[in-house]
Amino acid sequence: MAVHTLFPPSSLKSSFHQTRPPLSRPSPHRVTVIHCIHRPDSVHFVNGVGYTRADWQSSCAILASKVLSHQQPTDHTSGDVSSGTDHVASVNGHKTAIDLSLVPIKKEATESTNNGKLQKPLTITDLSPAPMHGSQLRVAYQGVPGAYSEAAAGKAYPNCEAIPCDQFEVAFQAVELWIADRAVLPVENSLGGSIHRNYDLLLRHRLHIVGEVQLPVHHCLLALPGVRKEYITRVISHPQALAQCELTLTKMGLQAAREAVDDTAGAAEYIAANNLRDTAAIASARAAELYGLQILADGIQDDSSNVTRFVMLAREPIIPRTDRPFKTSIVFAHDKGTSVLFKVLSAFAFRNISLTKIESRPHRNRPIRLVDDANVGTAKHFEYMFYVDFEASMAEVRAQNALAEVQEFTSFLRVLGSYPMDMTPWCPSRGD
Ligand SMILES: O=C(O)C(=O)Cc1ccccc1
Numbered sequence: 001m002a003v004h005t006l007f008p009p010s011s012l013k014s015s016f017h018q019t020r021p022p023l024s025r026p027s028p029h030r031v032t033v034i035h036c037i038h039r040p041d042s043v044h045f046v047n048g049v050g051y052t053r054a055d056w057q058s059s060c061a062i063l064a065s066k067v068l069s070h071q072q073p074t075d076h077t078s079g080d081v082s083s084g085t086d087h088v089a090s091v092n093g094h095k096t097a098i099d100l101s102l103v104p105i106k107k108e109a110t111e112s113t114n115n116g117k118l119q120k121p122l123t124i125t126d127l128s129p130a131p132m133h134g135s136q137l138r139v140a141y142q143g144v145p146g147a148y149s150e151a152a153a154g155k156a157y158p159n160c161e162a163i164p165c166d167q168f169e170v171a172f173q174a175v176e177l178w179i180a181d182r183a184v185l186p187v188e189n190s191l192g193g194s195i196h197r198n199y200d201l202l203l204r205h206r207l208h209i210v211g212e213v214q215l216p217v218h219h220c221l222l223a224l225p226g227v228r229k230e231y232i233t234r235v236i237s238h239p240q241a242l243a244q245c246e247l248t249l250t251k252m253g254l255q256a257a258r259e260a261v262d263d264t265a266g267a268a269e270y271i272a273a274n275n276l277r278d279t280a281a282i283a284s285a286r287a288a289e290l291y292g293l294q295i296l297a298d299g300i301q302d303d304s305s306n307v308t309r310f311v312m313l314a315r316e317p318i319i320p321r322t323d324r325p326f327k328t329s330i331v332f333a334h335d336k337g338t339s340v341l342f343k344v345l346s347a348f349a350f351r352n353i354s355l356t357k358i359e360s361r362p363h364r365n366r367p368i369r370l371v372d373d374a375n376v377g378t379a380k381h382f383e384y385m386f387y388v389d390f391e392a393s394m395a396e397v398r399a400q401n402a403l404a405e406v407q408e409f410t411s412f413l414r415v416l417g418s419y420p421m422d423m424t425p426w427c428p429s430r431g432d
Pocket residue numbers: 142143146147148149150186189217238240241262263264265308
């Protein structure tokens with residue numbers, strides 16, 4: 001069932017965004033350039049921070065454009081400081097490296113006061129990229145209004161314009177094509193585990209992780225008004241939501257087939273649009289409200305501590321800092337047998353850097369390696385990409401040293417992002 005072909009009722013409005021049909025995949029425009037570290041030479045640590053010369057030039061351009069503006073936007077949990085309103089010249093989606101000697105010096109910029117107020121000195125945060133349009137940050141998410149990803153977008157960037165996309169791939173492309181400034185992507189859940197497909201997408205695209213948010217997820221069982229549990233023969237939802245509620249659904253005695261669809265709110269919308277009286281959706285209370293469904297059961301996740309972790313993606317990385325807890329996400333591959341993994345992990349252990357996550361995925365380009373052993377014959381080894389999150393900022397020397405060492409052991413290494421950790425105290429709540 002392709003719920004993603006449906007469009008939400010145009011009359012519905014969300015609190016922090018305007019409801020609009022989800023973006024669908026544009027004409028086949030696949031970005032194939034991956035900003036990655038292929039050993040040994042392409043990583044640049046400029047002043048102890050892992051950026052290329054182009055990144056640094058972009059920062060200089062932004063600095064130039066911001067000299068006359070001292071507005072410092074902030075955002076809630078992400079620490080992503082790039083959500084301001086300043087405009088920077090762009091060519092083909094890249095900020096131009098403006099020749100600083102050509103920047104006109106306005107009179108007030110040279111004076112110590114501006115309208116009687118002391119001018120604030122620029123800080124490192126001013127060097128982060130800014131959106132290219134008006135004041136509202138546009139955040140792409142997969143799903144329709146009422147999806148948890150939309151709530152995550154609102155938590156990460158309050159007052160953002162949330163842009164629904166019918167597929168994750170489209171959310172990535174929306175950012176790459178400058179239709180959106182950020183994408184929000186669920187990567188793991190405390191009950192259902194990793195969302196593997198999204199790890200693969202992180203590798204296939206060249207966006208940078210610029211923040212994370214953790215969202216308590218509170219699932220409801222929704223059906224058309226008047227429908228009773230006994231009539232339900234089918235429950236539809238996002239595969240993660242089905243997995244997170246499996247035990248509860250069984251305990252409820254529902255004799256219903258489970259069917260996976262693209263997103264939770266899309267399931268609710270599908271039932272409403274097709275007047276399905278034998279089908280229930282697992283989705284948020286907000287989805288019930290938006291699509292006119294009743295809540296048959298509230299809080300049906302198998303454990304109340306059900307939290308999903310989302311990452312925010314941008315075209316440019318943020319500049320890592322040391323004044324608050326940071327996390328760094330990397331992906332690597334190796335071609336020298338299993339002991340490499342041990343060596344890589346010890347590079348972090350020796351420096352007291354805690355790992356918060358390790359995930360392996362099949363190596364897409366080289367899933368199998370044949371090993372010839374004279375005694376035993378030919379063996380097939382599976383090859384993996386390893387995703388590791390560790391608790392340190394790339395601005396810290398110990399993290400730079402750990403990565404330099406990791407690079408020694410690996411055939412491929414890419415820093416997906418170094419970003420502030422979501423430190424919001426956790427409380428099980430209605431996460432919708
Ligand atoms: O389908 C949604 O609403 C999503 O945003 C993905 C998802 C599904 C289940 C839990 C958290 C996120």
